Amino acid sequence: MHVYALWVEFLFFLTRRHLYCHSSLSVVLSELMSVLFFHAMRYKADDPRNQCNDRFVLSKGHAAPVLYAAWAEAGFVKESELVNLRKIDSDLEGHPTPKLAFVDVATGSLGQGLGAACGMAYTGKYFDKSSYRVYCMLGDGECSEGSVWEAMAFGSHYQLDNLVAILDVNRLGQSEPAPLKHDMEIYRKRCEAFGWNTYVVDGHDVEELCKAFWQAQQVKGKPTCIVAKTFKGRGLKGIEDLENWHGKPIPKDRVDEILKDLQSQIQVPNKTLCPDLPNEDTAPADLSPISLPSPPEYKKGDKMATRQAYGVALKKLGQASQRVVALDGDTKNSTFSETFKKAFPDRYIECFIAEQNMVGVAIGCASRDRTVAFASAFAAFFSRAYDQIRMGAISQTNVNLVGSHCGVSIGEDGPSQMALEDLAMFRAIPTCTVFYPSDAVSTERAVELSSNTKGICFIRTSRPATAVIYSPDEKFEVGVAKVVRQSDDDQVTVIGAGVTLHEALAAADTLAAKGKNIRVIDPFTIKPLDAATILASARATRGQIITVEDHYKEGGLGEAVLSAVGSEPGIVVTRLAVAGVPRSGKPQELLDIFGISAKYIAEAVTQTFAN
Structure with a gap:
C-alpha cells in the first residue's frame, strides 16, 4: 500500500496547484x-x-500519474520529478509515451492497449519462447470499443496464457456511467464467452488481488481477465462513486481535510517495496541490418504484380533473419503473404478480419525490437485501423504495413475494395516512410529497405501484373527517385508510380513516335519525395510537370509534388487523378474513364505543348 501513500502525497501536491485533474481516476x-x-x-x-x-x-492511459507513482516507488523515477507532470520540459506527459523507458506503447486513445499486449504476449510465447508475462490495465468505459473484443478473440484463439488483462470496473465514464455499471456477472460472462479464464474480485481488497494474480500464473492454455469492482474516487469523502468528477481537481478548501483522512488509513507507510526479478531466459534483441540473401531474379520485360513480388521478397527476408515475422487479415492469398507463411509457418500470425487488432498486435510484436513485423491487407482496409497507426507513430514503433489492391486498376471488385485515400492517410503520419514500387525489382528493394528503416513504413502494392523495368542490380534508396525515360529535348516531366508509371511509359512511346519527347520519373518513395530530382527535371523541361496517380487527387502523389516545388517560380504542375467515387469495370476501362491511362497522359502532354 506504499504506492497508495506515495500517490496520495503526489495527488494532493498537484491538486493544491491545480496541475492535475484526474485525481479520482488514479486513486481507484x-x-x-x-x-x-x-x-x-x-x-x-x-x-x-x-x-x-x-x-x-x-x-x-489517462491514469498515467498512478503509473508514474509506481515507478517512483520502484526507484526509477525520482519523486521530485513527479511534480513536473504535464510540464513542457518533462517526459511525464498527460498520457504515457515511450519517451519513458518503462512505456512500450503510447496509450490514451482508448481501446488499443490490449491489442498491443496481445502482440507482446504472442511474441513472448511463440517467438521468444520466454517466461516473461504481459499485463494490461483496461477501463470499463473503453470496453465499448470493438477493438477490445477483437483483441479478446485473438488472445483466446492463440491460447496466450502469459497474458493477464485487468479490467477496472469503476462504473463511471467521463460524462455518465458506463453501459454495464457494476454488473459484474455480465462482465464475467462476456470475458468467459470470449474464451478467457476470468476472476471477479474486489479491486480494493489487497489479499483478494494477490490471490487472483497468483491463480492467473497457474492457468495454462488461455489468457486471464481479472475483473475488478472498484469505486472511482475511493476514499475521497464527497467524491467517491459520484458522477461529474472526471477531469476535475479537488477543491482547494477540501484538500487538507481529505488528505488527513486518507493518511490515517495508510498502514506501514514507510515500508520499502522491491519487485521480484525476472528469469534470465530472453536473449537480447539482434539489431543487425537485414539484407536480401540474393538479388531479385527477374529479367526486364517479365511481368509480375508488385503484390506477388512482395511475397517473394518477404520470404527471402525471412531466410535472412529469424526476427522477420508476418501478419495478415485473412487476405494472404491476395497480398501474397502466404508465400512467407508456407516457408515459415511458425513466424506467421493470422489475425483474421480484424485490421485494428492486427495493427495493434504488429506494434506489440515490434516493441523492444523483438521482431521486424510486416502486416499486410488490402490497403483500403488500413483506414479502419488509422487510429492504431496514428498511435503507432506516437509509440515510435518500427512496423511495416503493406497495402495491396490500390486504386481503380483493381477492376471489377469495385470501389469498396479500391484504396484511393491511402497515400493521403500515410503521408500524414509524421514518422511514416511511404514506398510505392512500380515493378518486381523495386518491390523487393522496398521490402528490404523498410526492414531497416526507423518508424512506420507503408508499401503500396498493385494488383495488375506489370513489366519489370529495372535490372536486378539496380540500387534503390529511400528518398531517391529514378528517371526512367529521358532525352536531351524532353518538353514535359511526367511523374507516375505503380500502374500509372507504366501508363506514362506507354504514353512516352506514343508521343516519341510523333516526335515529342517527355521525361518520366518513378518517385519510388512518395515520402520522403526526391524534390531535387523532380526540380532538376522540371527545369530541364520548361517548368512543366504532369503527375498521374491511381489515387484521389487529395493528399496523393500530385499534392506531394506540389509541396516539393511550390516555392519554385516558373513551375506548372498538372495533376491527373481519380475524381469521384469509381465503379466496377475492367482495369483499362477504369483507367480511361478517370483519365489516368496512357491515352489521357498523352493528351495532357499535347495540351501542354499547345499552351
Missing part, C-alpha cells in the same frame, strides 16, 4: 497497481526495457 487504481507492481510482476526496476522483464500496458 492504487491497490491494483500496488499489488501488480510489487507482488505479481517480475522486472528489473533499474532497467525497465530489459528483455526479460514482465511487460505492462496501461490501456487507460
